[in-house]
Amino acid sequence: MPDMRKSSGSSPLWMAPHVTIFLSSACIMVIELVAGRIIARHVGVSLYTWTAVIGVIMAGISLGNYYGGRIADTGRPRRILALLFFLTALGCALILPLNALAGELGRFPGLPWSFRIFLHTLITFLAPSTALGMITPVVAKMGLEYHRAQGRTVGGIYACSVAGSLTGTFLAGFYLVMLWRASTLVLLSSAGMIFLGICYWVSVILYSDSPATADMPSLKQEPNSPYKTSASLWIYAALTVFVSNAAFMAFEFAVTRVISREFGSSLYTWTLVIGVVLGGITFGNYLGGRIADRSFSGRTIALLFGVSALLVLASPLCNEGVNILRGQNIHIATLSWPMQIALQVLAMCLIPCIAIGTVSPIVTKRLLASGVAPGASVGTVYAWGSIGSIFGTFFSGYLLVQWLGSLPLVALVATALSLVALCYLPRNLLTWAATLACVTALFSSLAFFPALRPVADLLKLSAASDPPAVYEKESQYSYIAIVKDRKEPAIHEMYLDQLVHTRIDMRDHTRLLYEYEWIYSEVMEKTHPTPSPVRAFVIGGGGYAYPHYLEITRPGSQITVAEIDPAVTEAAHVALDFPRNTAIRIEDRDARNVVDDLVRHQEADTSFHKFNYIFGDSINDYTVPYHLTTLEFNQRLHSLLEDDGVYLFNMIDMLDSGAFLAAVIYTCRQTFEYVTVFNTGRQSFVRDTFVVVCSKKQLFLDDIPLRLQAQYAYIGEQLTDDLLDRLIVRHKKMVLTDDYAPVENLLAPVVRTRAGDTGEVNLAFARRYAENGDFVRALKRCRTAVSIHSKWPEAYELLAWLLQQSGDQEGSISALRQAIEGHEDPSSAWYALGQALMKSERYEEAIEAWTKCVEIKPDHINGLYNLGVLHGTRGELEQAIFFWRKVLELDPAHADSLHNLATAHVMGSELDEARKLVQQMKTLNLEVSPDIEKALK
Incomplete structure (x- = not known):
């Protein structure tokens, strides 16, 4: 095909394709990111929602790519683009009315929610996404008219497209959703399309249609072209880009899941994964364009697929390497949490994504070199790439992760890439070797090939939980x-990614282990004392600890639980002894869907029984279900409650920041007359759990903390209205609505403190050095920790122990005194201080410390025993006998107390009492001192 000539150097139009594709791709990404927020008010947020959004938008873009390619070859690109941008602006503007229309259609209760979600998304987003998809091939056609090097041109346009998507992701995720409402962002995207349409219309008027085409040969296929368009060429091109795009979407999904295990799921996790993947693809597209101008043979494509496969296969190893580095290097460990996530993601997927990104420009160049019209070439590659992305998203999200797991999915992606390399170069030993390595790795990562397990362990394709899991499932x-639990094995903990969601005592399911559960129960006692049955709706089942507790302690209760993940329910049945024949009604759906159905049922049935209590247990990680925090959702819950009903939910925040807490409280106050907040007593600079109690009538909850302290080790408090008012004013009285709920952004300060708090990191390294016997470095890190947080009991306890090991007894005592204030278990702090004072022979002060210990915790056996010993050594036998008898009331088999008490009675000539104690020791098979035996004879 003859070369295309460059446009005049003075013309700015050669930049137009790159700027245009960048801006339009950014708009597409903004629309895709706010799409879920737009429709959440009608269909909730679940797997069905985001896969429907991705599927419909990608399907629309694929259709647009195909038809845009056909249109591009029929006319003048700039004229076509002007019309397309105006059409796209109209499509974006129609999103909001189409969403409202689809919401009305969704009121038909006979349709299953999965179908309603898909239908709603299809109606709302198919037309605008199709219009957006038509732009890319037309822009590519225009770009090819302004550059001589086709590969570089196509690669540059692809790179700008992905860079636009990357910019749209970060802009929308970190900034725009905080600044504007979702509907405003849609209208701004529409305005952006209008602006681009006007720019192109003006360019048509000011410039000749194409300075490059005046004396440029025809772009159509020439009869004597050495490459002929054939079905096999189209099929190979389509399948190649299909597999490469499906592979990088599946790889992105797997990386997100692997990273979430370590860092949790937050705004930073998913934006950084998307950002690094798109950044890699961007550079790969650019690099692929350069390569295409030198070689676009099948051998080149095979080489790139083979290299991509091996890089993907090595990604878990890279991930593990950074994990080790984070644990051993204090400088990396003290990086901010987002920087640590970025480092992990970069190590795992940047290079593989660069390699995968090189494919599309080379395939496009092959089509162009065959004589295929430019618009059709680019449209075909983009369309089949979009279809591959849809396939990769749906197949991974719905099936592969559940069937295989995230790490085996990585091996499967590598295998798929290696098979493409083998198809292009079937007689090459290297491609066969790469394929064999990937297939072996895949089989080794699967549980039903235990003989190959060492290979999976070597490649880090298996992730063993620590401690070992009694049940695990992706x-x-x-x-x-x-x-x-390491200390109490009878307690089982349910982890969801890296977060402990539920703790259950398998011996006693009525034993509550979380502070928020204690608060829930005490609030219930105010209006419905145990064992009164209640009607309760629980949002978020998890391990079903609290719903099952209600079922046991309040027989006859009517309990409904909305748990979005059926696999979590199954895990509770299998490994947490949650009975399958439970009377609890379980809805494995998004809570918003369940609530909408309940509201419709209430409107249609006058005999509908409202709830006494609604419990929220879904806001427990850094990815908050924003649609369950909004004013509109609260209004629905308010309508489902009895007049004396109560809505209680737990949430996380950091009091020093308090942005999310302030927004949630102020939003609740718009619906409920009485809103009370309790915390769990954590330091203000670390993440804390807050329990929000909303009611229609005043409940008088001021005595809840004291009631809890009498039963549990509760150290929290009720936050005052004055404190809450100041917090709300500080954060500008934000109300969360279905159209504006930037909860991930509000929680961003909390996320940043997870590992970004240098005090916590220094304390962790101090512990690690201490375990290895390196007390000098441990002391240095511990002193740094207490210098950062001067009132930190946990750090002072470790400092005291380290000083004691180094022989500084006075320093140890001073540190233990500092540890008492704010300690979550003050009795243990006083006990430790007493031990240190005893070693320093400061007996009077030791007695004072241990007396404080047993005043706080009257059943502290060691404290009581030691008080007896001290009084005994001072000859105060009456006091000593008193304390040892207290110990025996708590533990009748306490050998030392029995021995000392018998000795004391012998010394006091109370031989009958001593004989009784000796007989008790013999009954318990305890050793009796010969001196006592001799004295009694």
Whole structure:
């Protein structure tokens, strides 16, 4: 095909394709990111929602790419683009009325929610996404008219397209959703399309249609072209870009899940994964364009696919390497949490994505070199790439992660890439070797090939939980693991990714282990004392600890639970002894869907029984279900409650920041007359759990903290209205609505403190050095920790121990005194101080410390025993006997107390009492001192 000539150097039009594709791709990404927020008010947020959004928008873009390619070859690109931008602006503007229309159609209760969600998304987004998809091939056709090097041109346009998507992701995720409402962002995107349409219309008027085409040969296929368009060429091109795009979407999904296990799921996690993947694809597109101008043979494509496969296969190893580095290097460990996530993601997927990104420009260049019209070439590559992305998203999200797990999915992606390399170069030993390595790795990562397990361990394609899990499963939403507590194995913990969601005592399911559960129960006692049955709706089942507790302690209760992930429910049945024949009604759907159905049922049935209590247990990680925090959702819950009903939910925030807490409280106050907040007593600079109690009538909850302290080790308090008012004013009285709920952004300060708090990191390294016997470095890190947070009991306790190991007894005592204030268990702090004072022979002060210990915790056996010993050594036998008898009331088999008490009675000539104690020791098979035996004879 003859070369295309460059436009005049003085013309700015050669930049137009790159700027245009960048801006339009950014708009597409903004629309895709706010799409879920736009429709959430009608269909909730679930796997069905985001896969429907991705599927419909990508399908629309694929259709647009195909038809845009056909249109591009029929006319003048700039005229076509002007019309397309105006059409796209109209399509974006129609999103809001189409969303409202689809919401009305969704009121038909006979349709299953999965179909309603898909239908709603299809009506709302198919037309605008199709219009947006038509732009890319037309822009590419225009770009080819302004550059001689086709590969570089196509690669540059692809790179700008992905860079635009990257910019749209970060702009929308970190800034725009905080600044404007979702509907405003849609209208701004429409305005942006109008602006681009006007720019192109003006360019048509001011410039000749194409300075490059005046004396440029025809772009159509020439009869004597050495490459002929054939079905096999189209099929190979389509399948190649299909596999490459499906692979990088599946790889992105797997990386997100792997990273979430370590860092949780937050705004930073998903934006950084998307950002690094798109950044890699961007550079890969650019690099692929350069390569295409030198070689676009099948051998080149095979080489790139083979390299991509091996890089993908090595990504878990890179991930593990950074994990080790983070644990061993204090400088990396003290990086901010987002920087640590970025480092992890960069190590795992940047290079593989660069390699995968080189494919599309080379395939496009092959089509162009065959004589295929430019618009059709680019349209075909983009269309089949979009279809591949849809396939990769749906197949990974719905099936592969559940069937295989995230790490085996990485091996499967590598295998798929290696098979493409083998198809292009079937007689090459290297491609066969790469394919064999990937297939072996895939089989080794699967549980039903135990003989190959060492290979999976070597390649880090298997992730062993620590401690070992009694149950583990990857679901469509998260990695689920149930493990035994290290100190108390009878307690089982349910992990969802890296977060402990539920703790259950398998010996006693009525034992509540979380502070928020204690608060829930005490609030219920105010209006419905146990065992009164209640009608309760629980948002978020998790391990079903609290719903099952209600079922046991309040027989006859009518309990409904909305748990979005059926795999979590199954895990509770299998590993947490949650009975399958439970009377609890379980809805494995998004809570918003369940609430909408309940409201419709209430409107249609006058005999509908409202709820006494609604419990929220879904806001427990850094990715908050924003649609369950809004004013509109609260209004629905308000309508479902009895007049004396109560809505209680737990949430996370950091009091020093308090942005999310302030917004939630102020939003609740718009619906409920009485809103009370309790915390769990954590330091203000670290993440804390808050329990919000909303009611229609005043409940008088001021005595709740004292009631809890009498039963549990509760150290929290009720936050005053004055404190809450100041917090709300500080954060500008934000109301969360269906159209504006930037909850991830509000929680961003909390996320940043997870590992960004240098005090916590220094304390962790101090512990690690201490365990290895390196007390000098441990002391240095511990002193740094207490210098950062001067009132930190946990750090002072470790400092005291380290000083004691180094022989500084006075320094240890001073540190233990500092540890008492704010300690979550003050009795243990006083006990430790007493031990240090005892070693320093400061007996009077030791007695004072241990007396404080047993005043706080009257059943502290060691404290009581030691008080007896001190009084005994001072000859105060009456006091000593008193304390030892207290110990025996708590533990009748306490050998030392029995021995000392018997000795004291012998010394006091109370031989009958001593004989009784000796007989008790013999009954318990305890050793009796020969001196006592001799004295009694």
